[in-house]
Amino acid sequence: MIVKRTPLHTRNISINGFKREDDLWEVEGVLQDTKGYPFSLDDRGVIEVGEYLHQMILTLVFDDTFTICDVRVQMHDTPYLDCSGAAPQYERLIGLKIKKGWMTEAKEVLGRTTSCTHLTEMLPALATAALQTVRGYKLNFEPNYASGSEERSTVRNTCHGFRDGGRAQRRLWPDAAE
Template sequence: MTLTTKRRLLHTRQVVCTGFERDDGLFDIEGRLLDTKGVDTEFPYGTIPANGVLHYMRVIMTVDRSLVIQQLTAVSEQAPTPVCSQINRAYSALVGVSIGPGFRKRVAERVGGIKGCTHLTELLGPMATTAIQTLAPLMRMQQRKRARRDPDYQLPGHWVIGTCHAYHPDGEAARLANEWQPIEDPAPR
């Protein structure tokens, strides 16, 4: 895409989510949100200089293999008001919530609106997707191993089927996902 109109950078938001396997069998999903201003920007609590940080927030969410949140820590390292970080503890209300259908609704019930921070709450969406992407290959590997051991076990369809246009249940990508067998499963830790 070629841009021909002159532009001036006003704001940049960067969201980075990473998934880690822990030695204790749990998984840490870490989300980081960084907002920077492209120009000097005045706020009630002061001025953010050009290239200065408006928000730097992190969430570390620990999940089990069933994608149930075991622990969640929210940290507001930089925020535009001195009261922003006071809500961080509210995110512990998500312990016990399962990532899957209805996740966003359960998040909104517990930390939506004035019960939470808009930016921390928004970060949980891509973190949930990251959790699924982190664990899905491991869960599929377990299913394939079980199918090899147990002739009565019916290997379920691939989890991605029906989640988007590309993986429409009747499409070519869905058929390939269900038929595909890796040459070798990754070595267990």
């Protein structure tokens, strides 16, 4: 049975990964929220259907060790005028390393009331995109990367596909069978 639905809220998150000519890497996340009805905000007036409630960009620049070297935040559309005051806080991510468990440290340095919920929510997806960006590039353009211990330790037992004893493990790292 098909039930009629009325669209009320749309959140689009788009993430792109880049290799830079200075040998650094970049992941950029764009978050956009719209509503399916017009509504009014004290700080912005009427937000029409399709206009952005949130339109924010968070960019992480990192090196081969996944250490964050730079952070850029753009808050084009926010519901309140003071939301953009959270943008400078994200510079505190500089020096952190994207790795297992890094979100605990990221949330600690960002603080709850000094950061933006929406930007912080993008961080796990940006971390995954960072790994996919670097790993995909190295697998395709750096000989022997797939067989190396760095690659193995990065993805081993992180999901069903890369579990010990699975097809990927047996194909990529037959010597690692347990």
